[in-house]
Amino acid sequence: MMPPTEGRKLYQNIATAISKAIRNGTYQPGQRLPPERELAEEFNVSRPTIREAMIALDIMGLVEARQGSGIYVTHSRPAEQSDDLDIGAFELTEARRLFEGEAVALAATTITDEELTELSAILADMVDENERDIVGDQADRRFHVAIARATRNTAIVLVVETLWDLRYKSPLCRNMLARARAVGVRPLVDDHVEILDALKTRDPRKARAAMHHHLGTVIENLLTATEMEAVQRAQSEVAARRSELARRTAL
Template sequence: MADRLYQGIADQITALIDQGVFPPGTRLPGERELAERFGVSRVTIREAEIALQAKGLLAIKTGSGVYVTDGMVAPTDAPPQVSAFELTEARSLFESEAAALAATTITPETLDRLDELLEIMGRDDSDDAASTAADEEFHLLIASASGNQAVIHVIKQLWRMRTEMPEVRSTYASVCQHDGRTRQREHAAIVDALRIGDSGAARVAMRQHFNRLLEAMLDATEEREITELRRKAAESRERFLMTARLR
């Protein structure tokens, strides 16, 4: 499938590393050069590099480039490979409890910042990157307001997986692209509960947000599968008609 194209490119880059074309310590060619070499987009190259960084084969250094590591030991903080559904279930568990804890300790200053982020998420002219950044800051602020360092650490790691794993990022993008107003309302309900210090309501509001997100993911997955079945059916029909014409 097209959304897994980066995996094939990652395999090809790995093969070149194994063959010594890109030995440990060397800097990979730039995204544009690699895109031309493999006949894919720069986005696909970037996703392949992120995947290889997660495996410990590459090190991406902002402003410097992408370097081949020795590949002997994967980084101890490399996140596990999970689906968007698994990640969202985990986020629901931890972030719902973080919201419940934050309700009793959150400061007026943090609430004011959450209101600002709500406005950004609800803007019609807000691009996907700005909306996603506002969404991330929103959730991490609530995690920080919980005051529980273990919970804060876990939620930060979950967000790292949310942003670094290409397939997870792609799934979130497919369901969040047109839900700006809905997402804003759900987040506003969370803020309302936090503002009145209601731990139970904050927990429920956060959980409802993630339940809706999980349902949207299921719908998106079902739609992709139906589209794929239709494509295959159309190809089969075309082959049948072509064979019939040749008889």
């Protein structure tokens, strides 16, 4: 296992190691990188960490996905940009799962009927956003922040808001979420209904379990959706549809 570098995120250590291997010729331009599972075993890290590292290398212009084939080296030197892409979506969602699980448990003991009604209204907005494919997941954010506010603890509200804002401030996280949306990932309405139902029972353990389940599912969906080959397939399908539409309208 590669020893961690102090002050750096784990995905950055992996991306740096692979970029060095590309620069020193271990991996040549045009060469296929080892499969994700092999890299995870080599560096003794999780698949999400390797996924974040691969996406970071893709953003830097060092690798690309080829449909049905794998990840290939494109250049030996990165584009002119910092390799510090900040927090990835997996790391951020894991933090949310830990923190918001306890926040919703506390909220279950303090939430009012009026706040439950507000959450129901936000859920309706979430359904509308999904149907209209609105980017930004604003109703999703409002739902989780409203739960934080129901705790009557301003520090909890600040932390939840900060974690949500990092989704948009972190280049790596923003890129990963865009990839997920490209292959159809949307806010999970049924999961939010379960969270709301648990809050209505005022049961902290049930509320915590519902939140843990929800954000665990988010992590799994991100893992599937950010598979670079899956994104390439989605892009190819969109390009094919556009080509077919152009051909038909030209008749």
